[in-house]
Amino acid sequence: xxxxxxxxxxRCSGVRGVTALPDDWPLRAASRIIRCRPHEWHVQVTGTGxxxxxxxxxxxxxxxxxxxxSHLPGFRLIAPDLPGQGYxxxxxxxxxxxxxxxxxxxxxxxxxxxxxxxxxxxxxxxxVALRLAEILPAPPQAxxxxxxxxxxxxxxAGWLFPRLARVMAASPLAAVAVTRLSSSRAQVERLVAxxxxxxxPEGIATYQRLVSSRAHIEGTLxxxxxxxxxxxxxxxxxxxxxxxxxxxPRDRAVPPAVSRMRAEILPRAEFAELPAYxxxxxxxxxxxxxxxxxxxLAQHHLPVGDVPGARHADG
Numbered sequence: 324x325x326x327x328x329x330x331x332x333x334r335c336s337g338v339r340g341v342t343a344l345p346d347d348w349p350l351r352a353a354s355r356i357i358r359c360r361p362h363e364w365h366v367q368v369t370g371t372g373x374x375x376x377x378x379x380x381x382x383x384x385x386x387x388x389x390x391x392x393s394h395l396p397g398f399r400l401i402a403p404d405l406p407g408q409g410y411x412x413x414x415x416x417x418x419x420x421x422x423x424x425x426x427x428x429x430x431x432x433x434x435x436x437x438x439x440x441x442x443x444x445x446x447x448x449x450x451v452a453l454r455l456a457e458i459l460p461a462p463p464q465a466x467x468x469x470x471x472x473x474x475x476x477x478x479x480a481g482w483l484f485p486r487l488a489r490v491m492a493a494s495p496l497a498a499v500a501v502t503r504l505s506s507s508r509a510q511v512e513r514l515v516a517x518x519x520x521x522x523x524p525e526g527i528a529t530y531q532r533l534v535s536s537r538a539h540i541e542g543t544l545x546x547x548x549x550x551x552x553x554x555x556x557x558x559x560x561x562x563x564x565x566x567x568x569x570x571x572p573r574d575r576a577v578p579p580a581v582s583r584m585r586a587e588i589l590p591r592a593e594f595a596e597l598p599a600y601x602x603x604x605x606x607x608x609x610x611x612x613x614x615x616x617x618x619x620l621a622q623h624h625l626p627v628g629d630v631p632g633a634r635h636a637d638g
Contacts, residue, residue, distance in 0.1 A: 344365075344410055345532065348386065348529075349386045349389040349529065350367050350369065350386070350389045350392070353367040353368055353369045354366070354367050354410075355367070355368060357431065357434075357435065359427075359430060359431050359434050359435075360414060360430075361413075361414025361415050361418055361427065362406045362411055362412065362413055362414045362418070362427060362431075363411065363412040363414065364403055364404070364406075364411045364431060365385070365403070365404045365409055365410035365411045366385070366401060366402065366403040366404070366431075367385045367389075367400075367401075367402045367403075368399065368400070368401050368402075369392060369399075369400050370392070370395075370396070370397075370398055370399050370400045371398075371399055372397045372398045372399055372626070373397075373398055373399065373440040373441075373625065373626065374398070374399050374401055374437050374438055374439045374440055375395065375398040375399070375400050375401065375439065375440065375441050375442075375443060376401050376402075376403075376428075376432070376437070376439040376441075376442045376443070376452075376455075376463075377392075377400060377401065377402040377442075377443050377444075377448075378402075378403070378405070378428075378442065378443070378444040378445070378448030378449075378451050378452055379402070379404070379405065379408075379409075379445055379446075379448050380444075380445045380446025380447045380448050380449075380472065381408075381446060381447040381472070381543055381546055381547065382408070382533070382534070382543045383408070383409075383445070383446075383530075383533070384404045384405075384408055384409025384410070384533060384539075385402035385403060385404050385409060386409070386529050387445060387603070387605065387606055388400075388402050388443075388445075388605065390526075390605070390606050390609040391605050391606075391609035391612060391613050393609075394609050394610050394612075394613030394614075395613055395616065395617070397626060397627060398440075401437055401439070403428070403431070405424060405448070405451075405542075405546070406418055406419055406424055406427060406542065407419055407538070407539070407541065407542020407543070407545055407546065408533075408539055408542045408543055408546070409533065409539065411542075412538070413542055413545070416541075416545050417549075419542065419545040419546045419548075419549050420546070420549030420550060420551060421450060421451060421454055421549075421550055421551060421552065421555065422454065422551070422554075423549075424451055424546070425451050425454035425455050425457075425458060426458065428451070428455060429455060429458050429459055432459065433460070438461050439455075439459070439463050440463060440464050440465070440625055441463050441464060441465040441466065441467065441620055441625060442455055442456065442463050442465075442466050442467070443466075443467045443468075443469065443616065444466070444467070444468055444469070444471060445468075445469045445470065445471075445605055446469070446470055446471065446472045446576070446577065446602065447472040447546070447550075448471075449466075449468030449469065449470075449471025449472060449473060449568075450471065450472055450473055450552060450555060452466045452467075452468065452471075453466055453468075453473075453555060453559075453562060453564075453566070454555055456562060456564040457558070457562060462564060463564060464564075464565065464620075464623050464624065464625060465564065465565045465566070465567070465619065465620055465623045465625065466564050466565070466566045466567075467566070467567045467568075467569065467616050467619065468566065468567070468568045468569065468582065469569045469604060469605050469612060470569070470570060470571055470574050470576070470577045470582070470602050470604060471568055471577065471581075471582055471585070472552075472576075472577055472581075473552070473556070473568075473577075473581055473582065473585045474552075474577065474578075474581040507531075508527065508528070508531050511527055511530050511531045511534060512527055514530075515527065515530065515603065517575060518574065518575055518576045518601050518602035518603060519571070519573035519574050519575045519576075519600075519601025519602055520573070520600065520601035520602055520603035520604070520606070520607055521601075521607060522603055522606050522607060526603075526606055559585065559588045559589050560588055560589075560590065561590075562589055562590070563590050563591055564591065565591045565592075565593075565619075565622075565623045566586070566589050566591060566592040566593070567592070567593050567594075567595060567615070567616070567619040568582035568583075568585060568586045568589075568592060568593070568594050568595070569582070569595050569596075569597055569604070569612065569615055569616075570582040570583065570594070570595070570596050570597070571596070571597050571598075571599075571600040571601055571602065571604040572596060572598060572599075573599065573600055573601040574600075574601050574602040574604070575601065575602065576602040577602065579596055582594055593619065595615050597611060597612065597615065
């Protein structure tokens with residue numbers, strides 16, 4: 324085990340140093356607390372089979388994948404809260420950028436013996452997934468980006484924060500201000516609608532809890548302030564992992580043109596457009612998104628069972 328990393332299986336309530344999850348938090352029974360320097364991670368693990376790593380976007384948490392998990396059978400699904408967000412306590416505000424976050428996730432996977440056969444990332448999690456594909460000792464066999472944030476970050480985080488968030492992140496009062504401005508239920512409903520999405524009332528309530536947390540807002544602001552995508556974009560012609568970029572035409576945070584353009588640059592990428600949904604397509608239409616994912620994984624020799632319309636690589 325890597326020095327400084329200690330695993331604890333836990334329900335998150337009562338864990339020292341970690342904010343307790345609400346009793347009705349999605350998939351709460353699947354939660355673990357894993358102490359692996361520099362962070363104290365909240366991770367949800369469910370299912371058995373090859374490992375799929377699920378990475379949420381900025382301002383969200385692992386909960387955003389719970390609607391799709393039941394549609395991805397035959398895998399061990401591993402969904403961490405990114406450092407400083409959700410219920411993962413960041414061990415330092417300097418480890419919230421794209422490269423440090425990917426490095427710390429790789430260390431966590433090594434410590435736990437996880438070997439992701441594929442990585443699925445939503446929004447900013449799509450960029451982290453591609454970076455992980457570059458640095459994991461055993462690269463994944465596939466990467467899937469759902470409305471992946473592979474363009475300017477302002478549009479991605481604009482649903483939750485003002486455009487001056489990078490400046491605000493330098494102020495110790497920024498998280499307090501943003502929390503007060505964005506944490507009412509009506510405001511969260513407007514923010515989700517502003518991304519072109521419609522989700523269930525319980526989903527709205529979960530996001531409301533997140534944006535009411537000062538620690539979560541601080542972590543998300545820190546991620547935005549440290550986000551540097553340009554080096555990854557420059558290396559894309561050399562990233563040879565099979566990649567599926569799923570886009571939704573109603574997405575007002577990451578226009579589908581971003582995914583379409585990146586799919587033309589990545590050597591082994593495919594582009595798929597899912598009509599009628601917005602930025603949170605995996606929460607709005609989990610079965611449809613899962614079908615696209617499973618078909619793609621089947622094409623690249625991952626054991627996904629019988630998937631309607633799947634074309635297996637062996638014919």
